[in-house]
Amino acid sequence: MTRIDDKFADLARQGRKAFVSYIMAGDPDFETSLAVVKGLPAAGVDIIELGLPFTDPMADGPTIQLAGQRALEGGMTLQKTLDLARAFREGDQTTPIVLMGYYNPIYSRGVDSFLVAAKDAGIDGLIVVDLPPEEDAELCLPAQAAGLNFIRLATPTTDDKRLPQVVQNTSGFVYYVSITGITGAAEAEAGDVRPEVARIKAASGLPVIVGFGVNTPEKSRAIAAVADGVVVGSAIVSKIAAGDSVGDVLAFVKSLSDGAHSA
Amino acid sequence: MANDLFNSFMTGPDERGRFGDFGGRFVSETLMPLILELEEQYEHAKTDDSFWAEMHDLWTHYVGRPSPLYLAERLTDHLGGAKVYMKRDELNHTGAHKINNVLGQIILARRMGKTRIIAETGAGQHGVATATVCAKFGLKCIVYMGAHDVERQAPNVFRMKLLGAEVVPVTSGRGTLKDAMNDALRDWVTNVRDTFYCIGTVAGPHPYPAMVRDFQSIIGKEVREQMTAAEGRLPDTLIAAIGGGSNAMGLFYPFLDDKDVGIIGVEAGGKGVNAKMEHCASLTGGRPGVLHGNRTYLLQDDDGQILEGFSISAGLDYPGIGPEHAWLHDVGRAQYVAITDKEALEAFQLCCELEGIIPALEPSHALAHVMKIAPELPKDHILCMNMCGRGDKDIFTVAKALGFEMGEFA
Numbered sequence: 001m002t003r004i005d006d007k008f009a010d011l012a013r014q015g016r017k018a019f020v021s022y023i024m025a026g027d028p029d030f031e032t033s034l035a036v037v038k039g040l041p042a043a044g045v046d047i048i049e050l051g052l053p054f055t056d057p058m059a060d061g062p063t064i065q066l067a068g069q070r071a072l073e074g075g076m077t078l079q080k081t082l083d084l085a086r087a088f089r090e091g092d093q094t095t096p097i098v099l100m101g102y103y104n105p106i107y108s109r110g111v112d113s114f115l116v117a118a119k120d121a122g123i124d125g126l127i128v129v130d131l132p133p134e135e136d137a138e139l140c141l142p143a144q145a146a147g148l149n150f151i152r153l154a155t156p157t158t159d160d161k162r163l164p165q166v167v168q169n170t171s172g173f174v175y176y177v178s179i180t181g182i183t184g185a186a187e188a189e190a191g192d193v194r195p196e197v198a199r200i201k202a203a204s205g206l207p208v209i210v211g212f213g214v215n216t217p218e219k220s221r222a223i224a225a226v227a228d229g230v231v232v233g234s235a236i237v238s239k240i241a242a243g244d245s246v247g248d249v250l251a252f253v254k255s256l257s258d259g260a261h262s263a
Numbered sequence: 264m265a266n267d268l269f270n271s272f273m274t275g276p277d278e279r280g281r282f283g284d285f286g287g288r289f290v291s292e293t294l295m296p297l298i299l300e301l302e303e304q305y306e307h308a309k310t311d312d313s314f315w316a317e318m319h320d321l322w323t324h325y326v327g328r329p330s331p332l333y334l335a336e337r338l339t340d341h342l343g344g345a346k347v348y349m350k351r352d353e354l355n356h357t358g359a360h361k362i363n364n365v366l367g368q369i370i371l372a373r374r375m376g377k378t379r380i381i382a383e384t385g386a387g388q389h390g391v392a393t394a395t396v397c398a399k400f401g402l403k404c405i406v407y408m409g410a411h412d413v414e415r416q417a418p419n420v421f422r423m424k425l426l427g428a429e430v431v432p433v434t435s436g437r438g439t440l441k442d443a444m445n446d447a448l449r450d451w452v453t454n455v456r457d458t459f460y461c462i463g464t465v466a467g468p469h470p471y472p473a474m475v476r477d478f479q480s481i482i483g484k485e486v487r488e489q490m491t492a493a494e495g496r497l498p499d500t501l502i503a504a505i506g507g508g509s510n511a512m513g514l515f516y517p518f519l520d521d522k523d524v525g526i527i528g529v530e531a532g533g534k535g536v537n538a539k540m541e542h543c544a545s546l547t548g549g550r551p552g553v554l555h556g557n558r559t560y561l562l563q564d565d566d567g568q569i570l571e572g573f574s575i576s577a578g579l580d581y582p583g584i585g586p587e588h589a590w591l592h593d594v595g596r597a598q599y600v601a602i603t604d605k606e607a608l609e610a611f612q613l614c615c616e617l618e619g620i621i622p623a624l625e626p627s628h629a630l631a632h633v634m635k636i637a638p639e640l641p642k643d644h645i646l647c648m649n650m651c652g653r654g655d656k657d658i659f660t661v662a663k664a665l666g667f668e669m670g671e672f673a
Contacts, residue, residue, distance in 0.1 A: 055569045056441065056554060058448045059291045065435055077566040103289060104553045108567025130553065132295040134279065134288045155293040157455055162296060180293055181453035 003096040003124045004149050004172040007046055008207050008228070018173075018229025019044055019220070019260035020209055021253055022100065024051035024067035025084050026076030027240055033071075036240070037088050039250040041095045044257025047209075048088075049127070049231065052081050052101030059129045061184035063234040066241060078105045078114070082121040089122030098151060098172075100127040103139065111139055115146040125149035125172045133165050140169050153177050154200050154208075167204035174200050175231065176210045178223070184234030188213040194226040201228075217259030224263035232256050272519035272596050275587065280469020280557075283593060285586035288468045290556045293452045298556075302470040304375055309477065314370065321366050322481065325399070326356045328363075330482075332489035332647070337617040345640035347633055348498065349650040350486055350514065353623065359652035360482060360510045361392040361463055367478035369396045372459035379403045379458045383447040385412055385440035385506065386578035386625070387419025388652055389463030394428035404428040407447045410438035412577045419656050437571045440506075440581045444555050464507025465585030468556030472585050479513025486647060487517055494645060500525040500636075503649040504629040505599070506543065506579035508588045510651035519596060528588060529632045531579035532601035533572065543572030544601040545584040546592050554582070559589040575604040575664060576624035578652070606631040608664055611654065623652030624660065 011018055021040055027033050040048055053071040057064060085097050099118065106114045106128070118126070126143055133140075133152070140150040149172030157180060158166050167174060176196060178188030188210065197208045210223050211231030224230040235256070239249045275282040288298060308314040322328040331351045339347045352360040372380060380402050384390030390406040397404035406423055410432040413420050423430050436442035444467075451460045465472045465479070483501075490498050501518060503511035505528045518524045533542035542548055545560040552561040554569055562570040562582035574580045591597040602610075607624060610631035614622045622630060629648045637646060654661070662669050 053568075055436065056445055058445050058555070059293075059452060061449070062435070072568060079566075102553075104561075104563070104569070105567035107553050107558075108563060108565075129291050130289045130556070132288060132290060132292050134295065153292045155291075157293050157296045159296065166292065177293065180455045182449045185453065 002147065002149050002172065003094060004047065007096050008173065011046065017224040017260050017263050018046045018207070018209060019224070019257040020047040020049055020229055020231040021045045021236055022049040022051060022231060022233030023236060023240065024053060024064065024071050025081040026053060026071035026074055027067040027237065028070045029074045030076065030080060030084060032246065034084050034087055035246045036249055037084065038091065039246060040253060041092060043250045043253040044261060045095070045253060046229070047096045047098060049098045049100045049233070050081065050085060052078060052099055052105060054102040054105060057102060059182055061182040061234060063184040063237050063241065067237045078109055082117055082123070085123050086121040096124040097122060098125040098127055099123050101129070103128050103130050106139065111142055115143060115148065119146055119148060123148065125151050127151045127153065127175060129153065133168065136169050144169065144171060151175055156180050156196070163200065163203045167200070167206070170204060170206060173207040173209050173228070174204050176200055176208050176227070177212050178210050179212050181212070183212055186213050187219070188223060190222040190226045193223060197227045217255045220256045220259035221263045224260035230260050272591070273516065275590065276469060276473050282587045282590035285559050285589040286469055286472055286557050288556065289553045289558065290468045291452060293455065297455055298468050298470070304371060305470050305474050308371055308374065317370055318367060322363070326362055326366070327354065328481065329485045329489070330354050332486060332493060334493070335618050338614070341617055342634060342637040344642065345637040345644035345646045346642065347637060348490070348645065348647040350482060350647060352482060352510065352649060352651045353653035357388070357392045357395050358655065359388040359392065359623065360479060360513060361389045362395065363481055363513065364463070364475045364478040364509060365389070365392040365396045365461060367474070368459070368461045369400060369402070372461070373400060375459065377457060377459035379405070379454065380461050381405045381407065381447050381450050381458055382461045382463060383407045383440065383443040384463065385443070385580055386576065386656060387412070387416040387423065388578060388656070390428070390430070391419050391422050391426070393461050394423040394426035397428065398426045405450065406430050407433050407443040407450070409440060409443045410434045412439055415660060416577055416656060439571060441569065441571070448555070464509040465512045465587060466507045466555060466557055466559065466583055472557065472587055475509050476512045476516055476587060479509050480516045482510065482513035482649065483515060483517035486514065490645070490647065497521055497524055498645040498647040500527060500644070500646050502527045502529060502629045502633055502646060504529045504579065504625045504651065505584060505588060506531065506581045506625065507583070508585040510649050512585060512587060514649045515597060526597040527632060528597055528599045529628045530599060530601045531572070531574035531576055531628060532603040533574045535603055536601045540570050541573040542601065543574045543579050543581060545582060546588065546599040547601045549582070551589070557586045559583050559586045575607065575660060576628065578623070578625045579628065600632055602628040602631040608661065610634055611661060620650065621654035622650055623654045624657045626651050
């Protein structure tokens with residue numbers, strides 16, 4: 001059992017939906033993003049997705065791309081991202097942290113060394129966008145062996161034939177990408193999402209969290225109502241980009257989590 | 264025989280799209296079903312005679328193949344050593360080797376019922392080739408091009424527009440080929456149903472590196488026949504410039520199992536392969552990593568962040584290299600060297616003066632290496648370099664580098 005498994009068991013007992021928030025580690029700087037992360041549980045966040053900055057985020061829209069650039073310009077690295085997680089973990093032993101990013105910084109560090117360091121920093125799961133099941137031997141299987149959840153993305157192009165392979169080595173939860181496209185672009189419709197969630201739950205036996213295109217408390221509630229939870233990323237990152245104070249960012253996060261939790 | 268097969272360098276990639284440890288399919292889940300479908304369609308087309316009949320018909324009547332194999336006599340005399348042959352792929356329609364591959368991918372796209380073609384381009388040669396073939400077949404064409412390249416390759420931007428393509432300047436990153444490829448992938452992940460991504464080099468997720476190589480291999484196949492007709496034997500050394508590496512792979516591949524044929528790939532050394540990373544020599548100055556769907560040698564920092572390369576040639580300005588080159592490098596079948604901007608410019612000028620051929624800056628790098636090694640080689644040594652593009656597009660860049668004001672000639 002990881003913190004992620006515990007969290008979903010807990011939410012299930014309470015009959016609540018999960019609210020998952022994404023921010024980029026080190027955006028706009030280490031201290032500010034640490035302050036935001038530390039405030040997320042009190043703002044109703046059940047699971048924290050921590051973005052690992054990368055120069056070439058091929059699945060992300062301009063909002064997350066620019067967040068990554070700001071972080072890198074501020075000197076953020078993989079190690080500092082882990083340091084940030086560790087600093088959060090010192091004050092919070094229960095809120096799961098999922099590291100989300102691309103493979104090259106991890107590959108560059110070395111998979112074994114990374115997994116030891118990530119586990120030690122208090123990371124609970126990984127979402128690595130450019131590692132489909134065809135490349136499971138790279139990181140997915142070693143991560144599971146090291147006690148980290150490897151959370152897979154399922155998408156509208158993942159058909160019934162492919163779905164069993166996609167969920168086979170997944171653990172923790174499945175992240176359903178509700179649109180074909182990049183982060184922060186189009187809007188997902190709850191009506192389209194509902195049958196997909198049912199299909200993926202049936203195949204995986206895992207909670208299904210829905211992301212991409214969720215940007216308001218109303219949308220957060222509507223999507224959470226048809227899934228086990230909802231992820232908001234670009235909308236929160238936009239507030240940070242606009243220079244909102246940590247308090248204002250967290251107030252916005254609270255409005256989104258209230259939306260999800262009222263579903 | 265079994266032993267010969269075991270030792271072949273021509274069997275890759277394996278079923279996972281790997282050349283040794285390089286290559287693979289490092290893409291998001293949204294794209295995975297698309298590249299699997301492409302692989303299936305390509306595997307089918309590869310053994311379909313009607314597919315190749317269509318290709319050869321267009322290569323002959325639309326592109327102008329076979330391109331000549333030309334003995335550069337004055338250059339040979341000037342260098343005083345090895346005999347220098349040029350494979351004249353700059354004489355193709357659109358002025359470069361790029362169209363060899365584009366035709367194959369567009370025929371495949373039409374068979375798959377795709378109506379919208381996207382492409383990335385650096386120097387603009389692949390963009391022009393894609394726009395050209397799309398015009399011929401009445402397909403919608405969108406070309407992603409780094410904003411910096413839009414500026415330095417203005418003539419090609421106008422060509423693409425004349426051909427009916429939409430050119431999208433990419434401002435993310437530093438606005439070069441790498442960033443154009445990111446945005447093309449973002450387009451593809453958004454428009455999955457009707458769109459075909461026509462990649463211009465031997466990189467990207469499997470099956471692109473193998474597919475583009477197969478389409479470009481017409482270069483090397485022709486050289487085998489032409490050289491045998493001209494000299495009664497195969498060349499001793501092949502030389503080609505490498506950005507992503509498609510013209511080089513096309514020349515090299517049909518010779519990989521000819522153990523006596525030496526193979527040299529020439530990377531862009533920019534201002535010099537040094538700690539400042541002002542170059543694009545992925546094999547000479549990079550290390551293995553994962554980008555744009557494949558594992559290969561990349562220019563990157565200690566944290567695995569991708570570095571922008573530097574080269575006077577927009578077509579070589581890419582921080583990676585095709586995975587098959589990475590593998591050929593590691594197993595030692597091919598040798599890879601770097602040539603600086605300065606050396607390439609000297610070769611460019613010499614080729615104009617001695618042979619009456621204005622080469623593109625990309626093959627000028629290959630030519631510069633020919634100039635380095637030919638004088639030391641015996642006169643019966645046969646060098647064959649790939650003149651993969653013509654230099655019309657580069658005259659403004661060269662003029663600037665040589666300190667000419669274009670206005671002076673007006």
